[in-house]
Amino acid sequence: MKLDFSQLPPREVYRWLVGTILPRPIAWVSTVSAEGRANLAPFSFFQGVSSNPPMLMFVPANTRDGAKKDTLRNIEQVPEFVVNLVPFALAEQMNATAALLPYGESEFERFGIASAPAERVRPARVAAAPVSFECTLHSITRLGEGPLAANVVFGRILLAHVSDGVLDPGGLPDPAKLDLIGRLGGETYTRTTDRFDLKRPDR
Numbered sequence: 001m002k003l004d005f006s007q008l009p010p011r012e013v014y015r016w017l018v019g020t021i022l023p024r025p026i027a028w029v030s031t032v033s034a035e036g037r038a039n040l041a042p043f044s045f046f047q048g049v050s051s052n053p054p055m056l057m058f059v060p061a062n063t064r065d066g067a068k069k070d071t072l073r074n075i076e077q078v079p080e081f082v083v084n085l086v087p088f089a090l091a092e093q094m095n096a097t098a099a100l101l102p103y104g105e106s107e108f109e110r111f112g113i114a115s116a117p118a119e120r121v122r123p124a125r126v127a128a129a130p131v132s133f134e135c136t137l138h139s140i141t142r143l144g145e146g147p148l149a150a151n152v153v154f155g156r157i158l159l160a161h162v163s164d165g166v167l168d169p170g171g172l173p174d175p176a177k178l179d180l181i182g183r184l185g186g187e188t189y190t191r192t193t194d195r196f197d198l199k200r201p202d203r
């Protein structure tokens, strides 16, 4: 089978992208509006993209009606955010925060998710997340327009909070202790419980 992406409607493109490019890590992104109202939502079009400078990106797409998601509206008002990583233990709470709430209603409050203050940015972090990255906005690259068009948000990482309980004896993150989840297609997720090592040829 072949798919001509230039002929596919955006919703079909979306289905094929999320059903093939996987597993995807999940950025659980906390933002605030100009009035200081908190928002929390998950995004799996997400990656770390640079070590020098330290940067990551995630993509709040436009809604099916072509509107901006609350996360993007907030970042345009207050150009700061916290990207929290999602372990298996927080999967259900993360999923709850994908609900469409009225603009300005906090998912932290609505779903009883404990927050902790960030140090260098205004949005709070998720207290139980094993890793949280405090970021300032670097840039937004807009791809396309209308329904499902992408707003690629690049953030500069200022500070990471890493829970001591996820470190190995050498002080580095232990993937087993992190127990992060990844998103597959549709409503399916994976756990990072099945791992293997490969020696790099150049080391």
Ligand SMILES: Cc1cc2nc3c(=O)[nH]c(=O)nc-3n(C[C@H](O)[C@H](O)[C@H](O)COP(=O)(O)O)c2cc1C
Pocket: 026, 039, 040, 041, 042, 043, 044, 045, 046, 059, 060, 061, 062, 069, 070, 071, 072, 094, 095, 097, 098, 099, 100, 101, 183
């Ligand atoms: C695991 C998961 C990953 C998601 N990834 C994305 C994504 O990469 N981009 C996106 O626009 N929406 C994504 N969504 C949907 C948003 O989380 C959802 O539209 C949410 O309501 C947006 O919240 P906001 O309007 O408060 O910003 C994802 C949902 C889930 C559950």
